[in-house]
Amino acid sequence: MSSTGTEPILQVQDLVKHFPVQLGVVFKRTVGHVRAVDGVSFDLRRGETLGVVGESGCGKSTLAQVLMRLEPPTAGAVRFHGEDIFGKRGKDLKALRRQIQIVLQDPYTSLNPRMTVGDIVGEPFEIHTEVAPKGERRRKVQELLDVVGLNPEHINRYPHQFSGGQRQRIGIARALALRPEVIICDEPVSALDVSIQAQVMNLLGDLQTEFGLSYIFIAHDLSVVRHLSDRVAVMYLGKIVELGTEDEIYNRAAHPYTQALLSAVPVPDPSVRAGRQRIRLTGDVPSPVNPPSGCRFRTRCWKATEICAEEEPALEVRQGGHHPSACHHAEEQHLLPG
């Protein structure tokens, strides 16, 4: 696999996923829609890691489910190597499954408790029988366990006999089995201890170098995303509000929401912490069933003016900026010390 780093491998255009809100037992009527993902566009390049951050309920995980084709999209297109993934059926869809895989958030529910590790990691080979002949599967599974840093002898153990970090490694081995080009990591470390988080992230980083993987790395923790990501997309209420390289987002954030998130990142140095500017957001995230008009962040934004309520800001490169942000009053600011 080449890693030129420029050609887009996955193109997401105006992706929309609405969940109907239904009332009634027998005759259901739709009273509204949860706009979980509401017009998201980005490119993923070969060999890069795109971080997706945002608070709970902003649509990150729904985005992952739609990209995995576990949920049908309401509108929009996703192209993988130029081919629309939502048009694929049967054989083509199965071939696509080999290329895009997912690592799920909770290592305690993402592994079938009644299957051994060997069965779990070997299941991809059973589904895609053309990848490995029957006699080789066991050896392949042991190789995978070795690659993710587990003892290959533990192939007959059950998931409950492992710790959270080890279980997440099993989940990674399963995603890696088919040698996919893209792995979607849906908050892979948020259920783990901080010390284990670092180990798992380092593993993901090593695997990327080794296998030339592209990651979509979803998290709600900015510092976790920074560790791995080449580019970062910040989501708020189903929309991307800012998209830029790691340096652009962390050192020159332009959107007030990103700035607020960055100002909340813990700083280990007390002397720096004392003189630090903190942006406190008030209020709650508005309901995604009934989002505010215009800019969705305006209800919690200290910069909000009339135009914010009337006109929805597009995700574009603003005057005086270098990367796209969806704010009428975008202004680059350096917030993180060091």
Place this chain on the structure above:
Amino acid sequence: MTDPASLGTAGPLAEASHDLVAGPAATTDGPERPRSLAADAWHDLRRRPLFLLSVGLIAVLLVLAAVPQLFTSVDPSAGDLARSRQAPSAQAWFGYDLLGRDVFARTIHGTRVSIIVGVLATTLTVLIGGSMGLLAGFYGGWIDGMLSRFADVFFGLPFVLGAIVILSTFRESVGAGPVGITALVVLTMSALSWPVTMRIMRSAAIAARNQDYVRAARGLGASAPRVIWRHMLPNCLAPVLVYATIALGAFIGTEATLSFLGIGLRDPVVSWGVMISEARDYLRVAPFLLLFPAAFLAVTVLAFVMLGDAVREAFDPKGR
């Protein structure tokens, strides 16, 4: 078996210490032998006293059911009114019933029908209700709606009323042969009982469907049959299995109820239920008429419940 947790439940001390010696030797021999969940469960079950006891009891009952002639040479339907309601004696261990028939012979011969009725009715109930519940829970939507409403229709029928209607309607058409009478009772009980199993299975399936491991399997491209068979079924079976063991006992009892009402099994079929219902009127003068079939019934139900409990525990990997 080097897992120290398993030693605590291993039972006899001698066995446990044997494991301690054998454990390290087995691991130095080479990598663990691959074992399926079923093989693991079997390995685990063999050292549970409750399991061994229940299996022993069930084995005896099955032998009784299969070859009753081995245990008694008396004809269970040969009656002599001269010895009506005679108490147990050396000649007739369980005494004689109202018509002077040997209670021991009847109890032994009744095992077959009682167990057949219980096992068949439970199997049918679990198969019908389980598969429908699994499909309803997995697919949801209109399939779930249709199956659930269909189950509600059967659920709405009061059991005894439904049984009276079905049994009295088809009573004539099955004739007087023991096979026909038994089959009708089994079918009636299953037809009226499967909605419970279906609901248990459906709720378990709905819970399992939203689990992350099902999502991961679908993300890998697993087909619906594979997801149902490999992921849903093993994780949904436990509650149904537990219900089935209870239901097995209940079905044997239900058979007695129906027989008592005069619509279930009847002569020439001999079953514990028939015997219990016959004994009811003479409880005070001849309690042994009720005691022996009822004791066999209770022991059988207990054995199946213990078996179900042991099997459920063995198949639950968290307990290992």
